Amino acid sequence: MLNWSKIDTVLLDMDGTLLDLHxxxxxxxxxxxxxxxxxxxxxxxxxxxxxxxxxxxxxxxxxxxxxxxxxxxxxxxxxxxxxxxxxLISVREDVPAFLEALRDSGKELILLTNAHPDSLSLKVERTQFDKYLDKLVSTHQYGVSKESQWLWHQVQQDLGFDKSRTLFVDDSLPVLAAAKEFGIAHLLAVTNPDSRQPEKHIDDYMCVSDYRTLLPIN
Structure with a gap:
């Protein structure tokens, strides 16, 4: 289980992590x-x-x-x-309670998505999931994706998070691998990004299919 007392910042992917990838x-x-x-x-x-x-x-x-x-x-x-x-755009069923608990516990919540700004805007317009978050960052403003180490260095420089006290949540294994290489201390993989597809088996990272199993958060 995650040790929430060692986490100050939570970086969250969007598609498949907060929103249904379907x-x-x-x-x-x-x-x-x-x-x-x-x-x-x-x-x-x-x-x-x-x-x-x-x-x-x-x-x-x-x-x-x-x-x-x-x-x-x-x-x-x-x-x-x-x-x-x-x-078809929808928030994962387990997300609202999870984000509310994170926010109530005082964690800094940052969206870090590879999605294009126009796609991000449409999804915010449809779901208003941004109301839970402190910042929304599209990697397009940097010109490289989360798979790039340069991106991680730039994002940390701009956002000022402590990677030893940061949790990163994503459904992409290559992206999680890049975050691990950069040194993000806490990593969480999503096994069921698409509600219409079978759950994925993941061995390399702590993983979750329902964020509510991670509650309570202190």
Whole structure:
């Protein structure tokens, strides 16, 4: 279990960590290939293969998360397509009680997301999850993603957190590995980022499927 007395700052990912990843998975794996197929007049199977190759080419880089990049690459109205399925955007059921408990205990709560600012704005607009947080940071303002060590150095410099007294929560194992390499002392992995998908088995990090099991927080 986490020793909350040794944690002052909690850095939180957004998609899959605070919000259900189903929206993003459905958007990038179904909506975008369908729109790409229609735009290029190719089959869904061809579109999915092309899109998958494009995703792999920039995986872990800021471009993967950049809506401007994909709009240019695919010639598609990315935000317009997102808004068409915005009803799927939802906060994880276990998040409100968890964040309220963290806030009541005096922890500093910071969102650190690779999401593009436009995507972040849409999700805040739909859910108002930002009301629990002290700061919201998109890595796009730095031009690199959380997979980069340079990003971690810059974020710590700007936010001033003590990495020995910081908890970082994310559903991405490569991102957690980058945080570990940087020296974040407390790491927590999410095993069920997408409510429509099976829970993941994670051995390398302390993990959670329901934040309420971590309560109470002192």
């Amino acid at each position: 929206f993003d998975n459905h958007f990038w794996l179904e909506v975008i290939p369908a729109a790409h197929a229609k735009h290029k007049n190719i089959s869904i199977a061809e579109a999915k293969a092309d899109i998958a190759a494009r995703y792999d080419a920039v995986s872990g880089q800021i471009q993967w998360y950049c809506l401007d990049y994909w709009q240019q690459q695919l010639e598609l109205p990315i935000m317009e397509l997102k808004r068409e399925i915005q009803d």
